[in-house]
Amino acid sequence: MNGPTDEEIRNVIMPLMLSGAKMLDRHCPKCGSPLFEKDGRVFCPVCEYREKRRKAETKGVEERLREKLNELANSLPDDIGGLEKHLRVMEKIIEVLERYKKLEGGE
Template identity: 65%
Template sequence: MALSDREIREIITPLLLSGAKMLDKHCPKCGSPLFELNGRVFCPICEHRKKEESTELKSIEESLLEKLKVLANNLPDDIDELKKHLEVMKMIVELLEKYKKMEEIR
């Protein structure tokens, strides 16, 4: 998702005010100017996107965990319904494992 000029300014302005130095090099991934702060060179736009993606993943994980808790706390007595419940719970656990692996890759 492309950021607007305003969003980019909102990311970059605080960096400049905090003493970060805008370099004459650009990010090979997004083309944004690279910055240096405390000896660390980074792309503020890519870091912002990474934080947003991480937040989205955590939100999804929290929703899946909540659904898992609801299902676990409301197990039906009927064996056929219980099998359906357990199958859904298994799918949720598998999704959570995939999200965990995605976080580890980052």
């Protein structure tokens, strides 16, 4: 992973410094950002920010998949060929949702 971007420096690191957090002379082994200490906790603000963004993006994808699944469930076709196709698509969406759940829950 790369070091902090200009956006992350402006939106994550600078506000943290202004809030009274202490920038340490150590760096994150994962992204190279300076580590910070605040309220007795040492952390990498960039990795935390990136993880929070990743979870938000994942949640957005998950919500869209659930909406599509509901849409498909509410519009089942009458003919058997169309119904089978519909159900295969629904099954794939459920598989993807289950993978997301495992990633998020660490199962």
